[in-house]
Amino acid sequence: MSSNDHPYQGLKTIADFVRRGASRFAAAGLHYGHGTDNPVDEALVLVRHALHLGHDLPRELYGARLTKPERKAVAALLERRVEERVPAPYLVGEAWFAGLPFHVDPRVLIPRSPFAELAAQGFQPWVREDGVTRVLDLCTGSGCIAVACAMAFPAAEVDAVELSPGALEVARRNVARHGLEDQVQVLEGDLWAPVEGRRYELIVSNPPYVGDTEMAGLPPEYRHEPDLALRAAEDGLAIVRRILEGARDHLAEEGVLVVEVGNSAAAVMDAWPDLPFTWLEFERGGSGVFLLTAEELV
Structure with missing residues (x-):
């Protein structure tokens, strides 16, 4: 040997x-x-x-x-x-998310978000299944959250936005793998730019939210993941700030915004003390996910 x-x-x-x-x-x-x-x-x-x-x-x-x-x-x-x-x-070359297999490679973050549990529950009790006709997934990466949302709301149209060309290829591959090309549209662009004028009952995002200090302390395994999918300026708040600034213009009247910010949760609350964040709890583990309604964003 x-x-x-x-x-x-x-x-x-x-x-x-x-x-x-x-x-x-x-x-x-x-x-x-x-x-x-x-x-x-x-x-x-x-x-x-x-x-x-x-x-x-x-x-x-x-x-x-x-x-x-x-x-x-x-x-x-x-x-x-x-x-x-x-x-x-x-x-x-594969990861499982929400009970579904997804192709992954170093162009995308490895799926591990508590959004899997939310999708399995149809985002109850925050939305009505029959009230969701359009879903937006910002920073879709591998497309796993967009696909899980499409499964949760089979009658809804799902837009999945991504900036990285490599991640876009992976997302489209995964959408095709699950036969959802007619339901999930993968769009290239920077956050809100590709969906100007569109409104959604549900907007979800697992954006980059790791600041430089936290990045420096991550185990070596995370160094293989794309920096673009992990790191954000302003101590991890730069992308979250832009999501909050544009969300109200893209939410339907009774729409909700759900965003994962992980260990940046405390920084988010300090940065926006007047926003009435609802911090979601999960039976299968995970934290740092907030929810805001369209009304609360006003």
Whole structure:
């Protein structure tokens, strides 16, 4: 065996490689949070991918013995995770969001937003399903939130706006993957510019909101994600400020705006002390998402 897969010498089964991979990850101090939250699940994702097996792999196959080429392929992928600190979704080219698979690569942020839970609930009780005819997703990235909103509101038209040409390609690929080309329109441009004159019952956004100080402290895994999708000036508030400035002109009379700002929540409240933010709570984890109605934005 090569020096690359030496740490996996003598392993034979899927379970063997998952266990050893998890041990390697823990010893290396890897960071999780891009689809998994522990070394065992992270290793399992990579082992399955290297073997061309789906996420629904039956437990009884975990004891299956691997061929020599399979052992080398699994070992190489596990070691890439350790040596390069690349998040697993980039290594496998896929991430799951709101129960749906999405293509991802380093041109887009890896989906991990609590918006998945909101979409699964149809944004209840904040909107009526039969009252949503148009949805806008600003800074759509991979398109995962726009697709999830289209699934939640099948009768609604969804506009997804993105500035990055690379991210636009990924978003369009994901819209096509889920057969939503007739419902979801991916638009190139800077925030409100491509939707001038349009109004929506629901506007959502997971914009860049990480300030320079927080960026400096992020684990190496985040360095593989596009800086444009993470970093924002004014301590993370620059894009949020522009969203708030234009939202009232694009919300329908009873529309709502929902924006994720993560750890910048305190800074948002300090910057706009007179806005009556509703900070949403999530059963599956996540925080830093505010909601404002069109009336409150006046």
